[in-house]
Amino acid sequence: MGDLTGENSGIVIPPKQGAQMAIDEYNATNPKVKITLKPYDTQGKPEQATGLAQQAIKNDKIAGLIGPAFSGESQSVGPVLEEGKIPSISPSATNVTLAEKGWKYWHRGLADDSVQGAGVAEFIAGALKAKKAFVIHDNQDYSKGLADVVTQTLKGKGVNVQNDIVDTKGTDYSSTVNKVKPFAPDAVFFGGYYAQGGRLLKQLREGGVTAKFLSGDGSLDGGLIKGAGASNAKDTFISCPCLIDPTGKANAASKKFADAYKAKFNADPAIYSAEGYDVAQVFVAAVKAGKTSTEDINEFLKTVDIPGVTKQMKFGENGEVTATDVYIYQAEGDKLPLLGNSKDATVG
Template identity: 25%
Template structure:
């Protein structure tokens, strides 16, 4: 473990970077400070995320946050001799598209690492591609426990991909936290558990269900409903179980309409979901007042260390919100920047031969990010385990407080 340090721009550095960005017209485009030496060329930070389709608001927030981190790194001449540039690939929330995007990035010899993806199902397809090429990958949004600890994460944990890391806690943290909150605080112990059948949805639903039983609760009915499943079928099964609440493992494009369909079918019990539903799109798609959700980490707006990020993002003029994953993407980008500095040392030239050293640098990282202390265990999982509960109130997601 190396000595602790702050990731990204904080304190006096934030002031300098904010002025540089303002001087660039708030465009958010990457650029070097005027006195930086970039004679050695450009190093690429790859990003794979859903930049189009139903989850585009998530992916664009990730892209913008990575861009901001790289802007700031360039402005402070973070990597002597080099300019940094973000190269983004749209995975459309589709595993095959994500794998192809990763292969495209991997062919670039100037690539130092990849941020993303968001979807755990896409990460399952991307990680083998980057792993085979020895390219470090840091996901700020993929939470499936199996990505780092295999199919038997409790009885026989086995690291799947030596190059895969993440700056977001796993479903093994979030699912149980949701169940504990729902049972102890809300008093909802008879819960219908519905999932979309995808890697993320199934994983968090299973973790929720296990913890609910531990809390003395009962899974009233367990339904797997892949996108396209007639909602009447789901509503009928849930209504027949007469639950106190419904837990949905999935994402907001399907979760919002499900909540509306349940209400129309006479199910007044609130719906709760994980970070996949805590998005304004959930509400516009049909999410109801009183529905609940959880997300990893505290809201950036409430964390003193993140205030510089929030303000700089605003000044940069990005049209999209940084969303639930902007802060974790910003941290992930800065971990990559810090790691390439340490990998290059005083006077080394970048080459793909240094990619294994990049993996070691990320594994040994220790510092303070805007989301909290950052370090990675032997599986590549981040040390952060805070979970925040949200509730739909007055047509928006409002913070309830920490899950514990």
């Protein structure tokens, strides 16, 4: 469940494909119980997601949900899934408050924005040695939450920070550019998604802002560079609690996954491809263990502890995955290759 045809579908189609790959691999073994993956296209709209969730439960009788992809739609769909007793694992929603609802059927397969925000702020203050930073967000659940953590962490490290909010539906960011330029920051961080981030970066560069540009996982897509222009994307860094590692820089499993993914989809893995795969593998493991009812699958998720491509798949009592790695990606031409773990990534 997620935005499969909307403006930010580029960060939802990859995990959908990763999940499809895991389920296809399982079904190819000709098991007694096969799994069907049914897509629900929310177009990133929380109100649309709610209706689709109700349909999925009442009409389609789903046994589990991969998603919702975004934090805003997760906030809306969570209560529906709780009432329907449907176990869910999001491969991409990172807002901190999702784990604070007391939901019993909700899980996510990557670290939240408190972890990501702290990780990228450490990188800004440490590897980039920034003394002044300008933090911008578009006031959506995900964007604001991530930007707030970045701001707080940077201030705690003695970095001088200024902030601004942009309209999520806006396309002219001149008022923000006019605030950023006289401040002359060493780094600009944007909390939001790649379509808007690309436009913002383009206008910052055209307005004479030369600071290093950073954003979170919502911007980890080639659409950011396309929107900004490759020359404008120089000195751009994107953080993500996700692993895109086609060369096997982080581990051998990610190289094996990347090769299989490319063979199946004729494309390199992208943001959340591997997380979608890992999350689906958790549901596969449940079915392999004979857990096919929603209640039995949810009980299985409390004890699951299996190696994934991106991390060990194990959940805490609040549904949070226990692994906490954050990775940094650096723009090179029209690509965003892995630079390294935020804890030790260095810039030449």
